Amino acid sequence: MTAVATGRQTWTSRHLLDVDQLSRADLEATLDLAAKLRDQRTSGELGEARKRLTGHTVGLAFYEASTRTRVSFELAARELGATAVDLSVVGSSVIKGESLIDTMLTLERTGAQTVVLRHAMAGAPYLVARSTGLRVLNAGDGAHAHPTQALLDAVTLREALGGSLDGKTIAIIGDVAHSRVARSDIHALTRLGARIVVGGPPAWVAGFGAWPAVRVAPGLREALEGADAVMTLRVQLERAAGGAIGSLREYTRSWGLDEERLSWAKPGAPILHPGPTNEGIELTAELAASERSLIGRQVTNGVGARMAVLSLLAA
Numbered sequence: 001m002t003a004v005a006t007g008r009q010t011w012t013s014r015h016l017l018d019v020d021q022l023s024r025a026d027l028e029a030t031l032d033l034a035a036k037l038r039d040q041r042t043s044g045e046l047g048e049a050r051k052r053l054t055g056h057t058v059g060l061a062f063y064e065a066s067t068r069t070r071v072s073f074e075l076a077a078r079e080l081g082a083t084a085v086d087l088s089v090v091g092s093s094v095i096k097g098e099s100l101i102d103t104m105l106t107l108e109r110t111g112a113q114t115v116v117l118r119h120a121m122a123g124a125p126y127l128v129a130r131s132t133g134l135r136v137l138n139a140g141d142g143a144h145a146h147p148t149q150a151l152l153d154a155v156t157l158r159e160a161l162g163g164s165l166d167g168k169t170i171a172i173i174g175d176v177a178h179s180r181v182a183r184s185d186i187h188a189l190t191r192l193g194a195r196i197v198v199g200g201p202p203a204w205v206a207g208f209g210a211w212p213a214v215r216v217a218p219g220l221r222e223a224l225e226g227a228d229a230v231m232t233l234r235v236q237l238e239r240a241a242g243g244a245i246g247s248l249r250e251y252t253r254s255w256g257l258d259e260e261r262l263s264w265a266k267p268g269a270p271i272l273h274p275g276p277t278n279e280g281i282e283l284t285a286e287l288a289a290s291e292r293s294l295i296g297r298q299v300t301n302g303v304g305a306r307m308a309v310l311s312l313l314a315a
Helices: 022-045 047-051 068-079 100-110 124-130 145-161 180-191 220-224 248-255 295-313
Strands: 003-005 010-012 057-062 083-087 114-119 133-142 167-171 194-197 214-218 229-232
Touching: 010 194, 022 047, 022 145, 022 295, 057 068, 057 100, 057 145, 068 083, 068 114, 068 133, 068 214, 083 100, 100 114, 114 124, 114 220, 124 229, 133 145, 133 295, 145 229, 145 295, 167 180, 167 220, 180 194, 194 220, 194 229
Parallel strands: 057 083, 057 114, 114 133, 167 194, 167 229, 194 214
Antiparallel strands: 003 010
């Protein structure tokens, strides 16, 4: 593994498979770099950073649908001077039966150095990291992990809550069991000093009380009371999550968020959502568009977070 200088310490990894591999110092330095690159990009002052990945090819291999993650990775790579190659799975030899490893080896042999991989199978990025010479960035693997989403969420929360997450309480509401975002967020936010409260139908929060610094709330009010910020999650119907609830209408009745229910959290507590939002199910359209919503800021921070990770891994 290579030692990657971040300015405050070194990040010793060729891959980003999940945030649980990162120390608090790794996380803090990466978040600082993400915010810096975001601001430089916004002001048009990236300067030398635009040459950071000159001559580098980044393959985008998305075996599951994506909008925010795929687009922000492509923009991040291009902003740093890389060539971004979008592997259209539907139009590739995957539909002819080509295996994941064969596809990744083809990508490597054509000159790509890094792959951004999203796959329905938990553990797929780990398999690619073991089986090829590619640097691997996990863009979501099954219900397991989504590390760059955790990084952009941490940037967003850190800035919204005064620059530090030490002692802050973050409520995560909804389909925690099937959410790769929730798992990576819990790893990152607790390592940054936050406490996590999860709430949702019993089958969706079972076992999370055993995680360090995580508490399972019996109901929505108990989950929100004392929360400095609230994240609500999409119901993962594609991962058979619907079997844990009677109906989406029943879920919304018990766990859906609106302005009145959000008032159970601390005054002014912001709300986040990793997207895509199902307005009227997890939260109301009014709440998603309100001044307390950080959903748009999460999307903006996604480009900076992914620029930071690409820059660090390519060192």
